[in-house]
Amino acid sequence: MSLTLYTHPMSRGRVARWMLEETGQPYEAVVLDFDGAMKSPDYLSLNPMGKVPTLVHDGRVVTENAAICCYLAETFPGTGLAPRxxxxxxxxxxxxxxxxxxxxxxxxxxxxxxxxxxxxxxxxxxxxxxxxxxxxxxxxxxxxxxxxxxxxxxxxxxxxxxxxxxxxxxxxxxxxxxxxxxxxxxxxxxxxxxxxxxxxxxxx
CATH class of the missing domain: 1.20.1050.10 (Glutathione S-transferase Yfyf (Class Pi); Chain A, domain 2)
Structure with a gap:
């Protein structure tokens, strides 16, 4: 199982990192600069918006913080973060x-x-x-x-x-x-x- 967060410390990526910390799951954080790596062809193939955060879980891509929060809560139900x-x-x-x-x-x-x-x-x-x-x-x-x-x-x-x-x-x-x-x-x-x-x- 692999979880990779593409982020920047002065961005909405802070929300996704908080959610990942709440799950307690191991993850890798890849920090991208706004005008360089975030606009590179490799990253745009993951997120055509050229923005962060982007979460990649075992090859599956999730963008948008609300979606990332819902996805992680449902993917790791043992955390109790999903709704009853x-x-x-x-x-x-x-x-x-x-x-x-x-x-x-x-x-x-x-x-x-x-x-x-x-x-x-x-x-x-x-x-x-x-x-x-x-x-x-x-x-x-x-x-x-x-x-x-x-x-x-x-x-x-x-x-x-x-x-x-x-x-x-x-x-x-x-x-x-x-x-x-x-x-x-x-x-x-x-x-x-x-x-x-x-x-x-x-x-x-």
Whole structure:
């Protein structure tokens, strides 16, 4: 069994590394530079977008962090990171809420794009405030996405919350910050962050 993560320490590859650390499976991390190896023919044959992360598991290629999180959780069921049957609705609902409305809303906020009220229906997230309120409301009532226990959905949703509250695209509301604290206390998150921080420091 081989797992290879193509990544960069200052990229969304940090999310995939965190997920890999949560699985406890051995993996190889291949660090690519943005304008060189990431755009090479060899790498583009794996990921035509020329971006990271890309996960290769025994020759099978998975891109996009939400997909990587779901794939690893299902591939290694003994980790307990996949949803139980009664958790599936919440798990998939919020995993893909983060991949679509939350990602769109926070990216628009970062770019300074304001959506005219009469065009909200054209966009998947519709309205920034409603998007944040929806997630905040859920986390006020649930310590983790699926209730009382951590799953792969918390890696993906949580990464969005950690990034957004850290860089100002998500407000530091109490429920969001409490959730962030629960995530950063996890040994796997700390291990993943330490590895990427060390790589980032070495390349600075």
């Amino acid at each position: 049957p009664d958790e599936r609705a919440d798990y998939y609902r919020w995993m893909f809420f983060a991949a679509a409305p939350l990602e769109q809303a926070t990216t628009s906020r970062a770019m300074g794009w304001e959506v005219p009220a009469d065009r909200e229906r054209m966009l998947g997230f519709g309205n920034y405030d409603r998007t944040i309120d929806a997630l905040d409301g859920w986390l006020q009532a649930h310590p983790f996405i699926c209730g009382d226990r951590f799953t792969a959905a918390d890696v993906y949703v949580g990464a969005g919350v950690l990034y957004g509250t850290g860089f100002g695209t998500i407000p530091k509301r109490p429920a969001l910050m409490d959730y962030a604290a629960r995530l950063t206390a996890r040994p796997a998150h700390q291990a993943a962050s330490a590895k990427d921080d060390a790589l980032a420091g070495a390349s600075a």
